[in-house]
Amino acid sequence: MDMGGKPVVRRARRFDPKRRERILDAAIEVIAEHGVAGTTHRLIARAADVPLGSLTYHFTGLDELRALAFTRLAERLSRAYAAHFDGVRTLDDLVEAVTDMVHGNVGTDAREWAVSYELYLAALRDPALRTVTEEWMRTSRTVLERFVDPDTARGLDALIEGLVMHRMLSTAPFPRAVTRAAVARAVQPLPGTDAGRTPTHEPEGRP
Amino acid sequence: MDMGGKPVVRRARRFDPKRRERILDAAIEVIAEHGVAGTTHRLIARAADVPLGSLTYHFTGLDELRALAFTRLAERLSRAYAAHFDGVRTLDDLVEAVTDMVHGNVGTDAREWAVSYELYLAALRDPALRTVTEEWMRTSRTVLERFVDPDTARGLDALIEGLVMHRMLSTAPFPRAVTRAAVARAVQPLPGTDAGRTPTHEPEGRP
DNA sequence: ATTTCATGTGTACCGTTGTACGCATGGACA
DNA sequence: TGTCCATGCGTACAACGGTACACATGAAAT
Numbered sequence: 241m242d243m244g245g246k247p248v249v250r251r252a253r254r255f256d257p258k259r260r261e262r263i264l265d266a267a268i269e270v271i272a273e274h275g276v277a278g279t280t281h282r283l284i285a286r287a288a289d290v291p292l293g294s295l296t297y298h299f300t301g302l303d304e305l306r307a308l309a310f311t312r313l314a315e316r317l318s319r320a321y322a323a324h325f326d327g328v329r330t331l332d333d334l335v336e337a338v339t340d341m342v343h344g345n346v347g348t349d350a351r352e353w354a355v356s357y358e359l360y361l362a363a364l365r366d367p368a369l370r371t372v373t374e375e376w377m378r379t380s381r382t383v384l385e386r387f388v389d390p391d392t393a394r395g396l397d398a399l400i401e402g403l404v405m406h407r408m409l410s411t412a413p414f415p416r417a418v419t420r421a422a423v424a425r426a427v428q429p430l431p432g433t434d435a436g437r438t439p440t441h442e443p444e445g446r447p
Numbered sequence: 448m449d450m451g452g453k454p455v456v457r458r459a460r461r462f463d464p465k466r467r468e469r470i471l472d473a474a475i476e477v478i479a480e481h482g483v484a485g486t487t488h489r490l491i492a493r494a495a496d497v498p499l500g501s502l503t504y505h506f507t508g509l510d511e512l513r514a515l516a517f518t519r520l521a522e523r524l525s526r527a528y529a530a531h532f533d534g535v536r537t538l539d540d541l542v543e544a545v546t547d548m549v550h551g552n553v554g555t556d557a558r559e560w561a562v563s564y565e566l567y568l569a570a571l572r573d574p575a576l577r578t579v580t581e582e583w584m585r586t587s588r589t590v591l592e593r594f595v596d597p598d599t600a601r602g603l604d605a606l607i608e609g610l611v612m613h614r615m616l617s618t619a620p621f622p623r624a625v626t627r628a629a630v631a632r633a634v635q636p637l638p639g640t641d642a643g644r645t646p647t648h649e650p651e652g653r654p
Numbered sequence: 655a656t657t658t659c660a661t662g663t664g665t666a667c668c669g670t671t672g673t674a675c676g677c678a679t680g681g682a683c684a
Numbered sequence: 685t686g687t688c689c690a691t692g693c694g695t696a697c698a699a700c701g702g703t704a705c706a707c708a709t710g711a712a713a714t
Contacts, residue, residue, distance in 0.1 A: 251664090252709095253661085253708075253709050254661095255661095255710080255711075275484075275572060277484035281701070291663050292665090292702095292703095293664065293704090293705085294662065296702080297660095297661070297662075297663095301702075302702070302703095354571055357571075361561075363616060364561055364616070370618065373616050377613065377616065377617065391625045391629075394625055395625065395632065398609030398613045398629065399605060399629070401608070401613065402605030402606055402612070403605045403609070405605070405612075406584065406604065406605045408571065409570060409571070409580050410584065411581065418601055419602075422599075422606070425637050426629065426632055428632060428637065430628055430631055430635065460678075460680070460691085460692055462680080487670080488671070488673085489671075489672095499693090500692075504690095504692075504693095508672075509673095655714100656713105657712100658711105658714100659709105659710105660709105660710100661710095662710100663708075664706095665705090666706100668701105670702100672699085672700100673696105673699105674697085676694095676695090677695105679690105679692080680689105681688105681690090683686105684686085684688105
């Protein structure tokens with residue numbers, strides 16, 4: 241007969257390699273949804289479909305978990321960023337590619353951009369994250385330097401950042417033409433100086 | 448004789464108009480220091496030198512308090528922003544003024560910029576804050592439109608945002624010359640189109 | 655087949671936080 | 685001067701979150 245005691249439905253143990261990675265992905269997801277502020281062990285655990293204790297087993301604490309999640313995100317973004325500029329040959333291609341990126345016609349979701357801002361802000365306070373942002377910014381600039389000189393790349397990189405952010409925040413429509421014009425100017429040689437000199441558009445390779 | 452009972456040192460009541468405003472300023476301070484995530488009633492109370500209960504008396508909850516603090520900040524930033532461009536007459540002045548702003552040679556502290564990014568991020572999730580960001584971005588663009596056409600202003604505004612952010616995050620030195628060159632290009636007319644046409648530099652006034 | 659231990663699972667504990675609430679007091683106004 | 689209520693003050697409480705930990709189990713090594 242049923243004794244009325246709780247069944248204690250202990251979930252069957254699972255053979256689950258990849259769990260670590262899945263947790264990190266879930267963490268990124270949760271951060272995207274709730275922000276760093278609203279990110280908790282329990283939320284991540286539910287998103288990753290693992291018990292709470294699993295998190296403290298695989299990671300020393302929430303700090304480490306966050307840092308690793310951000311690192312993973314940065315690597316993913318770096319790859320997507322580089323890939324996005326693969327077909328670019330001319331300066332016009334570049335302008336178009338950047339415009340596409342800003343307007344989201346690209347693999348990288350608006351969601352993921354939001355998380356990267358979470359990363360920036362977190363890095364402002366947590367020195368451990370500075371490495372990650374530093375590396376990610378270096379990567380993006382390096383990609384751009386395949387097409388323009390380093391100084392121009394810096395400016396262009398900053399412009400992209402600002403454009404994406406404004407587009408995410410602004411409810412008013414953001415015409416493509418405006419973006420394209422801004423980008424075009426950023427890569428335009430500056431008359432009267434040689435700061436805008438472009439090294440022609442050879443991807444790389446030495447003579 | 449001393450009965451050993453706790454003295455119960457109830458602080459004297461204070462006559463304290465302005466308390467509301469002081470709390471809001473304290474909140475901004477705390478957000479700057481600890482981020483939105485680390486901002487609590489108790490931290491704000493300590494910073495404002497008021498008892499905990501005072502916060503729930505003056506504000507319905509932490510949400511309202513945050514929103515009002517951000518609003519106050521945005522107004523302050525708007526004034527500082529406008530004031531910074533007061534003396535600008537020529538396009539060269541503008542380039543110089545923007546460069547100064549990016550490099551922090553201006554009233555607005557790096558601290559305050561950081562808080563404004565907290566605001567951006569918070570606004571991404573909290574629709575109530577969208578009004579604030581919307582207004583603040585409109586203001587900054589309006590200021591720039593005193594010197595350049597609206598489309599150029601949009602691009603320049605985004606560029607400023609990105610430059611400030613990169614400078615805050617980057618540990619590597621960020622040469623003024625690079626910033627100035629980027630800004631100069633952003634306000635430069637784009638050859639071959641009339642997108643860069645400037646309405647000369649008359650502040651305002653109709654014929 | 656046996657052992658082992660890395661990995662998996664559930665839960666308890668303790669500090670922190672948001673918020674409610676009871677009581678105090680002295681400017682403001684009659 | 686007397687009253688009153690807006691404002692000030694301290695504390696309680698319930699919820700939540702990070703982390704520790706005791707126990708389970710099965711893949712791999714022997």
